[in-house]
Amino acid sequence: MRNLRIAGVLALVAAAALVQAAGAGATRITSDSGTTPTISGMEKFGHIVLDNPIAKIECTSNLLANVESHGTGVTVKGKVTLLQFGSPTPCTNSWHVTVISGGSLEIHAIGGGNGTVTSSGATIEATRLGITCRYATSGTDIGTLTAGIFGEIDISAAIPFHSGSFLCGSGATTWTGQYALSGPTNVSVDS
Numbered sequence: 001m002r003n004l005r006i007a008g009v010l011a012l013v014a015a016a017a018l019v020q021a022a023g024a025g026a027t028r029i030t031s032d033s034g035t036t037p038t039i040s041g042m043e044k045f046g047h048i049v050l051d052n053p054i055a056k057i058e059c060t061s062n063l064l065a066n067v068e069s070h071g072t073g074v075t076v077k078g079k080v081t082l083l084q085f086g087s088p089t090p091c092t093n094s095w096h097v098t099v100i101s102g103g104s105l106e107i108h109a110i111g112g113g114n115g116t117v118t119s120s121g122a123t124i125e126a127t128r129l130g131i132t133c134r135y136a137t138s139g140t141d142i143g144t145l146t147a148g149i150f151g152e153i154d155i156s157a158a159i160p161f162h163s164g165s166f167l168c169g170s171g172a173t174t175w176t177g178q179y180a181l182s183g184p185t186n187v188s189v190d191s
Helices: 010-017
Strands: 004-007 028-030 042-051 056-059 061-065 077-085 096-101 104-111 114-120 123-128 131-136 140-146 152-159 161-164 173-181 188-190
Antiparallel strands (some): 028 188, 077 104, 096 123, 123 131, 131 161, 152 173
């Protein structure tokens, strides 16, 4: 199992919460602190996995995002300022995974303090032995934030093919993994 660091994953959680419907009411993210939580880190259970037609790539990963908006009349969202794969430990089978753009995240409340996490504008490139596969998000549902003492984000996404070798296929690659928020406690997404 590897650690996934997300300092300020609130942008991820906060970003997706309000986009669920145009003209929808407020979506906010809360924690034990009583204020908008600034998530200092995130721990990952196991590897993050990118599974494309060529290979199953398992990586450690780091993510940093800042919540830029949430509350009355706005969407919970923010920009991803850091997204890494293969750090500190390299990805499996000599694959090198680079993030061209981290994009932004949004969180949509789905009840019970939980939220659907959406990514837009992220471009991820996987390279090995001269083969390059690029994938990009555009309003892509990447998983679910589960509220709790230590919230979790379960990643289960199909990231559309963007460009690269014909060996990559033309379909989406799957992105899976489980992340545990390292703070604050009792994160909740509410509308």
